[in-house]
Amino acid sequence: MDNESKCPVTGKRQYATEGEALATAAHQIATANAPKDLRAYRCSWCDAWHITKSQQNPKRFARREKYFP
Numbered sequence: 001m002d003n004e005s006k007c008p009v010t011g012k013r014q015y016a017t018e019g020e021a022l023a024t025a026a027h028q029i030a031t032a033n034a035p036k037d038l039r040a041y042r043c044s045w046c047d048a049w050h051i052t053k054s055q056q057n058p059k060r061f062a063r064r065e066k067y068f069p
Contacts, residue, residue, distance in 0.1 A: 007046040014048035015040070021049040 005014040015021035021040035028034035028051075035053040043050050 005048070007043055007048065007050065009045040010043065010050065012043070012050040012052075014043075014046060015050065016048065018042070018049050021051050025051045 006012065007014055015024065018040050025034075025038035025040060029036055029038060038051050038053055040049050040051050042048075
């Protein structure tokens, strides 16, 4: 995915692989004073990988069918 790809629902940057997302998270932790607990997760909306500082929360966004029947 290109560097500008964003999820249409979350607005987060999309990563093609978990490894790419984790590498970016590691770089941010090492160089950008980012939170030490960044993690990668697969987005149920766009099927790409994102990084977050939040703990896993499956209820953050309503079910896909509510917005995309």
